[in-house]
Amino acid sequence: MYNFKEIEKKWQQYWNDHQTFAAKNNSEKEKYYLLVEFPYPSGSGLHVGHARSYTALDTVARQKRMEGYNVLFPMGWDAFGAPAEQYAIKNHIHPKDAVRENIKTFKQQIEELGISFDWNREFSTTDPEYYKWTQWQFLKFYEHGMAYKAKKNINWCPKCKTGLSNEDSAGGVCERCGTKVVQKEKEQWMLRMSDYAEDLLQGLNNTNFSKRVKLGQINWIGKSEGAEIDFEIENTDKKLKVYTTRPDTIFGATFMVIAPEHPILETLKDKITNLDEIKKYQEYAKTKTEFERTELAKDKTGVKVEGFNAINPFTGKSIQVWISDYVMMTYGTGAIMAVPAHDDRDYEFAQKFNIPIIPVIEGDSLPYIKEGKYINSEFLNGITNKEEAIQKMLEEITKRKIGNKKTNYRLQDWIFSRQRFWGEPIPLIYCEKCGWVPVPEKDLPVLLPDVANYEPTEDGESPLAGIEDWVNTTCPHCGGKAKRETDTMPNWAGSSWYFLRYMDPHNDQDFVSKEALDYWGKVDWYDGGMEHTARHLLYARFWNQFLYNIGLVPNKEPIDIRTSHGMILGPDGEKMSKSKGNVINPNDVVEEYGADALRLYEMFIGDYEKDAAWSINSLKGCKRFLDRVWNAGKKLNDRQGYSNEPLVHKTIKKVTNDIKSMKFNTAISALMILINDYDDKESITKDDLRVLIHLLNPFAPHITEEINEKYNLGNPLCESMWPTYDDTKTIDNTYELVFQVNGKVRGKETVNTNISKEEMESLAQQNVNVQKFIEGKTIIKVITIPGKLVNIVVK
RNA sequence: GCACAUGUGGCGAAAUUGGUAGACGCGGCAGACUCAAAAUCUGCAGAAGAGUGAUCUUCGUAUGGGUUCAAGUCCCUUCAUGUGCACCA
Numbered sequence: 001m002y003n004f005k006e007i008e009k010k011w012q013q014y015w016n017d018h019q020t021f022a023a024k025n026n027s028e029k030e031k032y033y034l035l036v037e038f039p040y041p042s043g044s045g046l047h048v049g050h051a052r053s054y055t056a057l058d059t060v061a062r063q064k065r066m067e068g069y070n071v072l073f074p075m076g077w078d079a080f081g082a083p084a085e086q087y088a089i090k091n092h093i094h095p096k097d098a099v100r101e102n103i104k105t106f107k108q109q110i111e112e113l114g115i116s117f118d119w120n121r122e123f124s125t126t127d128p129e130y131y132k133w134t135q136w137q138f139l140k141f142y143e144h145g146m147a148y149k150a151k152k153n154i155n156w157c158p159k160c161k162t163g164l165s166n167e168d169s170a171g172g173v174c175e176r177c178g179t180k181v182v183q184k185e186k187e188q189w190m191l192r193m194s195d196y197a198e199d200l201l202q203g204l205n206n207t208n209f210s211k212r213v214k215l216g217q218i219n220w221i222g223k224s225e226g227a228e229i230d231f232e233i234e235n236t237d238k239k240l241k242v243y244t245t246r247p248d249t250i251f252g253a254t255f256m257v258i259a260p261e262h263p264i265l266e267t268l269k270d271k272i273t274n275l276d277e278i279k280k281y282q283e284y285a286k287t288k289t290e291f292e293r294t295e296l297a298k299d300k301t302g303v304k305v306e307g308f309n310a311i312n313p314f315t316g317k318s319i320q321v322w323i324s325d326y327v328m329m330t331y332g333t334g335a336i337m338a339v340p341a342h343d344d345r346d347y348e349f350a351q352k353f354n355i356p357i358i359p360v361i362e363g364d365s366l367p368y369i370k371e372g373k374y375i376n377s378e379f380l381n382g383i384t385n386k387e388e389a390i391q392k393m394l395e396e397i398t399k400r401k402i403g404n405k406k407t408n409y410r411l412q413d414w415i416f417s418r419q420r421f422w423g424e425p426i427p428l429i430y431c432e433k434c435g436w437v438p439v440p441e442k443d444l445p446v447l448l449p450d451v452a453n454y455e456p457t458e459d460g461e462s463p464l465a466g467i468e469d470w471v472n473t474t475c476p477h478c479g480g481k482a483k484r485e486t487d488t489m490p491n492w493a494g495s496s497w498y499f500l501r502y503m504d505p506h507n508d509q510d511f512v513s514k515e516a517l518d519y520w521g522k523v524d525w526y527d528g529g530m531e532h533t534a535r536h537l538l539y540a541r542f543w544n545q546f547l548y549n550i551g552l553v554p555n556k557e558p559i560d561i562r563t564s565h566g567m568i569l570g571p572d573g574e575k576m577s578k579s580k581g582n583v584i585n586p587n588d589v590v591e592e593y594g595a596d597a598l599r600l601y602e603m604f605i606g607d608y609e610k611d612a613a614w615s616i617n618s619l620k621g622c623k624r625f626l627d628r629v630w631n632a633g634k635k636l637n638d639r640q641g642y643s644n645e646p647l648v649h650k651t652i653k654k655v656t657n658d659i660k661s662m663k664f665n666t667a668i669s670a671l672m673i674l675i676n677d678y679d680d681k682e683s684i685t686k687d688d689l690r691v692l693i694h695l696l697n698p699f700a701p702h703i704t705e706e707i708n709e710k711y712n713l714g715n716p717l718c719e720s721m722w723p724t725y726d727d728t729k730t731i732d733n734t735y736e737l738v739f740q741v742n743g744k745v746r747g748k749e750t751v752n753t754n755i756s757k758e759e760m761e762s763l764a765q766q767n768v769n770v771q772k773f774i775e776g777k778t779i780i781k782v783i784t785i786p787g788k789l790v791n792i793v794v795k
Numbered sequence: 796g797c798a799c800a801u802g803u804g805g806c807g808a809a810a811u812u813g814g815u816a817g818a819c820g821c822g823g824c825a826g827a828c829u830c831a832a833a834a835u836c837u838g839c840a841g842a843a844g845a846g847u848g849a850u851c852u853u854c855g856u857a858u859g860g861g862u863u864c865a866a867g868u869c870c871c872u873u874c875a876u877g878u879g880c881a882c883c884a
Contacts, residue, residue, distance in 0.1 A: 212878085215799060219880050226884080244884060257884090300882085326882040336884045344796085345882050410883060534879080604820075606807055611877090617821050618807065625820085627835095666809070669819035676819090738815050743865040745815055769851080783864055788814055793864045 002630055004594035008702040012114055020718050021065075021073065021116040025504070025516055029070035033520055034061050035499055035559075037528035037536075038076045041102035041124075043087050046109040047576070048568045048602070048614065049529075051586045055599045055699075056565065056608060056664065057527050058115045062698035063659050065116075066722035072520060074502040075110070075117040077103050077124035080131075081491030082160060085422035089455055095422045096448075099126055109587050114595045114701055121505045125424075125494030130501065132445035133511035134494055135427040137547070138416075139438045142428070144550060146192045147416065149436070153261075154415060156184035161460055162419045163188055183286060186460065188417040189426060189487060193542050197221050197409035199556075200541055209562040210609075216534040217541075222410025227394055228333060229403035231256060231310040233268070234318055240264060240310055243332030243408060246339070246369070247397060248389035251377040252360040253337035255320045256310050257302065257349065259329035260285040265305070274306040278323060285325040300326060300349045312337075313402050314378070324349065332408055342369050414539070416489060421454035421463040423488030431475035431482040440476050446484070462486040495536060496543035499523050499558060517554055525561045533564050563662060566611040568602070573613045584614050596700035597623040603664035603699055622668075626703055628675050629696065633711050637683035646732045647677055648691055652725035655695045664699070671696055686713055694723050738789035739764045741773040757784045764790040 015021060034057045039050055061073040079099045087102075088095035103124060110117070123130050141147040154163040159179040163186060201221050204214050226245035233240060240256060258264065260282045269275060281303045302324030309318045326345055327336055340350035341359040350357050360380075361372040374380040374389055379396065383389045397403040417426070425446040427439040439446055449470040454463045464470060464486040475482035497511075504516035528536075537559075544558035569575055570582025577583065589598045601622040605612045642648040651674045658667035674692055678684050690713040693704040697717045708717055731753060737760060739747040747767040751760070761782055764770055770792065777794040784790050 212799070216879065219798080222880085222883070224883070242884080246884080324882090326884090328883070331883045338884085343884070345884080348882090408883080410880095530878080604807090610801090612807075615807070615821070619821095621820050624835095665807090666819080669809075672819055736815075740815085740865075743814090743863090748815075781864070783814095785814060789865090791814080791864055 001627065002703070002706070004596065004703065007706045008112075008114060008590075008595050011702045011705050012111065014705075014716070015116070015718070019120075021061075021071075021118050022120055023072040023074075023118050024070055025519060027070040027519075029068060031072065031520055032064045032069040033072045033522070033524045034064070035074070035502075035523045035526045037526075037532060038078045038495070038498060039106065040081070040083055041077050041079055041099060041106045042083055043098075043102055044578070045105055046586055048584050048586045048589075049565075049576075050110075051113055051598065052568055052602045052605075053527050053529075053565050054110065054113065054115045055602050056662065057525065058117075058599075059603065059659055059664065059698040060525065061116050062701060062718070063656075063722060065718070066694075066697075066720060068721065072121075072502065073117055074121040074505075075115075075119070076122050076498060076502070077106070077126070078491065078495050078498070079103065079124045079126040080423050080489075080494055082162075082420065082422075084126075085420060085454070088422070094450070095454070096126070099124065112587055112590050112595060113599065116701075121502050123501065123505050125491075125498065126422075128445045128447055129506075129508065131424045131494065133501070134424050134489065134497070135439075135444050135446060136441065136511060137497060137543075138424075138489065138493070139427055139441075140550060140552070141191055141546065142438055144546075146195075146546060147189055148192070149187055149189050151185060152188050152190070152415065153183050153185050154188055156182050156186075156460070158182060161457070163415060163417060184460070186417075188415050189485075191414040191416050191542075193414040194409060194411050196542050196545055197223070197411045198407075199545055200411070200538065203541065203545065203557050206557045207562070208560050210564075213533045213537070213562050213564065217538060220411060220534050220538055223407065224409075225405075225407050227397060227403055228406040229313065229337070229397055231313060231319075231337065233264075233321075234309045234311055236268065236271070236308065238264065238268060240321070240335050241333045241403075242335045242337045243406060244337055246342070246390070247393040247403075248374070248377075248380060248386065249339040249342050249360050249369075250312070250314050250337060250393065251380070252339040252341045252358045253312050253315075253319065254340060254350070254356045254358055255322060255338045257322045257324050257327045257336050257338050257346075258305075259327045259334040260323045260325055261329050262323070262334050264335075265323070268308060272305060272307040274303070277303050278305065281323060300324065300345070300352050302326075302349065302353065304353070313400070320355065322349070322353070330412065331410065414542070416493070417487035418490050419457075419460055419462040419486075420488050421448070423491060424493055425464065426485040426487050426489060428485040429473060429475060429482045430485065431478060431480060433480055434475055434477040434482075437475055437477045437482070443476070462488060464488070492536065492539045496539045497547070499526070499540070500544075500547075500553065511552075522555045522557065523559045525563070526559045527563045527565060530564045530566070533562065537562065564609060566607070566609055568605070569611055569613045571614045571616065589619070593619060593623050594626075594702075596626055596703045600626065600668065600699050604668045606665055608662045608664060625672055625675065626700060628679065629692065630703065630707060632675065632678050632684060632689055632692070633707055635681075635683045636686055636689060636711060639685045641685060641687055642691070643681060643684055643688050644677055645729055647674065648688070649725040649727075649729040652691065652695065652723050653727070653730060656722070656725070659698065667695075668699065686711065690714060691723050693717065694720070735787060737763065739767050739770050740789055740791040741770060742793060743791060746770045746773055753787070757786065760784050760786070760790050764792060 036053050036057050061071050064071045084095050084099050088098040091098065125131060138147065156163055157179055201218065201223060204217055224245055226243060227247040228241055228243050229247060230239040230241055265278065272278060302322045305321045305323060310321050312319050327334065338346035338349065340346040340355065340357040342361060358376060360374060360377045362375050374383045380389050380392060394405055425448060427444060427446045429437045429439060431437055449467050451467055457463060457466060471483050471486060473482055473484055500512050503520040504512040507513055540558060544553060545556055547553045548556045567575065570580065572582050574580055574582060586598060597619060601619040604622055651670050654670040655667045671692065678688060689711065693707050694717055697704040705717055708714065714720060733753055734750050735753055736748050737751045738745055747769045749763060761784055774792055774794050780793045780795055782790065782792050
């Protein structure tokens, strides 16, 4: 019937020869920038999930081009990071070579799908020409005081032997290998992301991210408004600063809790009489990871600090101070005032250790703080409104100069060091005399050395630290002996700005030219996995906002629309994995059914944002549809125009709009309805066939071009304008008018579209079945909706 | 625990945004073609009931209630599933 393999090869060759998808940087046309997340070129190859995302935006890209836009739709490789390194260690090759091999495979797999990427702009984050500019931008962070080195208790993966960001170790396990993360103190490079918390929050208003994506960002930033209040330590001049969102409950604060590592314990250690016990607890808390601390949430532990008490500044009473790991040093001030009557955790703790509980809000019972009348609270007594009480308390605190209003964010600074070989070297040099000195721009990039041994060391230093030739260098400042920084960047680094580089990927003078930035502006539509909507997106926005603030990019927000696709699950409804043996290889599908069938199926599979199980039968159905489109060419007549004008115009309208709103499944079903209509006819016109394949082209680009050529229907579709519709022509001459009695359907009749209201009503009353239901009853009113129904209300 | 999302045939899903629930596809059943099978084509199909029949009736969008001439759609209740955050003070 037709050889899809030949057809697909032929048209892929054609697009390549004609540079059909090359985006132009100096174009008169309006731009449209579409972006899909670039993949890790892992050894296991392309996944059907990749194909879903790529096909979706490819469909949009192809439509946009036919609508006259200058479309930028690029692709590249995010090839730094642990997976590539581990693969290389395992297979005893240099990561560079492993990456080159994997990219080759990946690229070939993607090309087989017929995705309209502009391959002229391809790059990998591991290309020295690219990471030169990643390093250059890091130095910008450094120059502006946004990068600093600090001793940090970091999340440490004992298996990968590297530090991890909080984000990388969510849930207390290493994101890469699943090993339990432990705490380890280390000097790390940090980026001051927390300075941008408010801007990152506010910036969301200038994006068109979906509500779900915005919410994910908001949660990560974790803004909370409250107050910092000083509690004096009895018989000393020392104070304990707490953070609270409920200063209004301070009269109920009957004890304090501080984090086990709180510095006041060191300051006042001479006063503490149970130092041994405290040290023991500190050790105990240290061995527990953050995850374990939360795991054991129900079971409160702690030790009372013997030797000093604090004073509740409002009741004037002496209150106990405890250490417990339910208070985190990393959030707020590392100390809280505990109000056991109105806080779950404080209540539990007080119960366990027999600490007094004083309610300050009448009628409130745990676990929720309800609104109620304030009691036992002096000047707050009688107030019933929480906001009012908080406001009044804040004023009082300020007046007494014991505290202030304070906003806190959960977002912390970004730990930017990794003790790995396969990452961008941090371009700094340490000189005994001059301290940290940036590598001069002319010496960038700082290249990774070509060495045989790049396995992580036991002591947690980067593998680079063992390569003396590389480490030892001269100070760019004083010319004396100096050493290079041996930590590398996290692999989030390269992906935090790659969308900018695509605008001008071969520029060796600048990270992107100003002209390219001005023309392409921002990414109009960015699609990727659900798992990246929180962190990667936040890092990319942070990076871009920084570049904006120092005047390097024109937009504060780099992305307009962000969508996230659901996963494609195995035929068994489970996540695809080698161990379950339910992995579908997209290129096997291409081999057997063709790229067009695969693409069409992945777009037809269901709601784009939802997960969907693989179904081979459903795929076959899509192939069957393509066969029918192919066969439609065999019954062309000599007439012109559309045989069924309203249906064609309706279909154009539906497909045009559905692609834009990602409702690919209904766009395809509209095309199926159209072919069903053609199949019922003896013959169809060339215009009929041309419009069908044109609308189908973004989904199934190869076979539609072939049909177009075979029957001489016109210029190649990819070089033609998208079909247009006329709203007035979408209306049928007749429709089925529905008759209802009391809202229930009692009859139908086919009527002329321009029938009057009066005629509609009289037809309804004449209907035999309707008469059965209104007989002997009083008609209260008649509701007539032109084009739809007549509803007779009777009693 | 908190926040958000979702709940429609045997399955994937549609539903002009308050107006004929189940489009389209898969699977199924029956028939045609065939020695036969596959492929293809034609027809049927939410559930229950009445009628020889065209048809008609009742029920039906997780649950219970409400608003409305009219509810899958709006409001409240409960339940289930999914995702995110989580001892964040």
